[in-house]
Amino acid sequence: MKVGIVGLGTMGTTHAASYQRIADCELVAVADIQLERCKTVAERYGVRSYASLGEMLASETLDVVDVCLPTHLHREHVEMAAAAGKHVFCEKPLARNRQEGEAMVEACRKAGVTLGIGHVVRFFPEYRRAKEIIESGQLGKVGTVYTYRGGGGFPMAWQDWYANYQWSGGLTLDMIIHDFDFLRWTLGEVKRVYAKSTFGRAYNRLEHVLVSLRFESGAIANVEGSWLDIGGFGTKFEFACEKGLLTYNSKDATSFRSYQQRTGLESVQGVAVPESVVDKDPYTQELEHFVGCLKRGEEPLISGDGALGAVDIAMAALESIKTGNPVTLSSERG
Ligand SMILES: NC(=O)c1ccc[n+]([C@@H]2O[C@H](COP(=O)([O-])OP(=O)(O)OC[C@H]3O[C@@H](n4cnc5c(N)ncnc54)[C@H](O)[C@@H]3O)[C@@H](O)[C@H]2O)c1
Numbered sequence: 519m520k521v522g523i524v525g526l527g528t529m530g531t532t533h534a535a536s537y538q539r540i541a542d543c544e545l546v547a548v549a550d551i552q553l554e555r556c557k558t559v560a561e562r563y564g565v566r567s568y569a570s571l572g573e574m575l576a577s578e579t580l581d582v583v584d585v586c587l588p589t590h591l592h593r594e595h596v597e598m599a600a601a602a603g604k605h606v607f608c609e610k611p612l613a614r615n616r617q618e619g620e621a622m623v624e625a626c627r628k629a630g631v632t633l634g635i636g637h638v639v640r641f642f643p644e645y646r647r648a649k650e651i652i653e654s655g656q657l658g659k660v661g662t663v664y665t666y667r668g669g670g671g672f673p674m675a676w677q678d679w680y681a682n683y684q685w686s687g688g689l690t691l692d693m694i695i696h697d698f699d700f701l702r703w704t705l706g707e708v709k710r711v712y713a714k715s716t717f718g719r720a721y722n723r724l725e726h727v728l729v730s731l732r733f734e735s736g737a738i739a740n741v742e743g744s745w746l747d748i749g750g751f752g753t754k755f756e757f758a759c760e761k762g763l764l765t766y767n768s769k770d771a772t773s774f775r776s777y778q779q780r781t782g783l784e785s786v787q788g789v790a791v792p793e794s795v796v797d798k799d800p801y802t803q804e805l806e807h808f809v810g811c812l813k814r815g816e817e818p819l820i821s822g823d824g825a826l827g828a829v830d831i832a833m834a835a836l837e838s839i840k841t842g843n844p845v846t847l848s849s850e851r852g
Contacts, residue, residue, distance in 0.1 A: 519543045519809050523584040524571040524595055526550040526559050527675055528788035529609050529636075530586035534559055536802035543809045549574040552676070571595050575602045582607060582812070584805075588676065589692065590685040593618045600629040607808050609636040611695045611832065612825035614687055619829050623822035634808040634818035635825035637699040641800035641807070644766045648755060649704040651764060658760025660705060660737040665697040668744030670751040670790025672723040680789065681722060688717055689725045690839070691832040694743035697755075698731075698835075699820070699828035701741070707734045707827075711834035712844040716746075729835045734848065751790035 521537055523530050526548055537545040549568040550556040560567035568574040571583065575598070583599035585592055585608040592608055599606045606626060612635050613619035626633040639645050652660060673680045686692045690713070702708060708731045715727040729741040750769070757764040798806075804820075811818040834845040 519581045521582045522547040522580045524549045525587035588679040596622045597625040600625045605632045633822040635820045637820045639696045639700045641803040657762040663739035664756045666754040669747045673789030698831040713835040713838040
């Protein structure tokens with residue numbers, strides 16, 4: 519499998535490193551409009567560099583295009599790769615809204631190529647284990663759930679795109695969509711969404727969000743996310759069930775911590791990415807899984823259709839934040 523990556527920021531460079539550890543799969547080219555950055559990564563891995571996906575597609579014979587661009591650029595590039603007959607791995611969130619996401623899924627379906635989405639939390643062992651325990655029924659019915667994701671200060675990236683709501687969808691679409699996807703995977707469909715956030719305040723870098731989800735199963739989840747917490751990136755969950763409690767806090771594993779407040783554009787490099795103690799990190803595992811599915815002709819664990827479900831929850835939360843009203847999902851989906 520020959521792979522080309524477009525977008526070499528935090529995620530593109532993470533994926534480039536991951537491909538080096540996947541057997542029967544070769545990173546052959548990278549593309550980024552920041553040419554210096556692109557050349558540095560290309561030299562590190564001995565691959566060719568291009569200024570755009572168009573140039574890369576014109577000169578390379580690829581099996582897979584990996585799209586690691588800011589969210590508002592996903593649709594254009596996924597559609598371009600699909601039209602060229604390439605399988606596509608695209609970072610989460612799938613798209614800026616359902617309409618864009620559906621168009622991407624349809625473009626890949628029409629072209630007969632496979633689309634996989636980077637909801638990497640499904641590859642974090644603690645989260646996988648929690649799903650297994652919940653599904654085994656040993657703790658009984660799930661009553662309430664709490665999840666948290668945040669820290670590291672406000673992410674700084676290309677053209678400060680995380681601060682551009684039209685491009686990133688803010689914290690709700692960009693970050694806690696990981697928890698929406700994980701919870702939907704574990705607990706099933708969401709019926710109703712109610713959310714509050716600091717979004718809309720003049721200084722949008724201090725965004726903090728709390729989203730309540732009511733599942734069709736009757737379970738309720740409170741999903742909290744924050745750009746404000748500067749105490750290092752961390753995630754938590756707690757499932758309160760009929761017969762017991764399941765809890766996780768990523769920071770429990772580290773007894774020594776040092777945090778530095780990040781201020782100003784110049785002092786910050788990229789977005790905080792969760793770490794994992796496992797030997798093969800979850801980013802490598804998700805890409806290995808995707809490449810393996812292509813070889814075996816199987817549907818990947820997180821298809822475009824699956825990722826649309828998480829986009830729906832995020833869009834409902836954004837609507838609730840705007841209107842102050844709960845949003846019912848199931849009837850809209852039919
Ligand atoms: N799965 C995760 O844990 C995780 C973590 C962080 C980000 N993400 C997602 O990954 C995606 C990328 O985020 P990031 O933090 O790496 O962004 P980034 O800003 O660090 O990198 C984006 C790169 O794209 C390049 N670029 C912009 N327009 C281009 C174009 N037209 N052609 C070629 N290159 C172009 C920029 O020069 C930049 O190098 C986003 O969708 C984000 O939501 C996922």
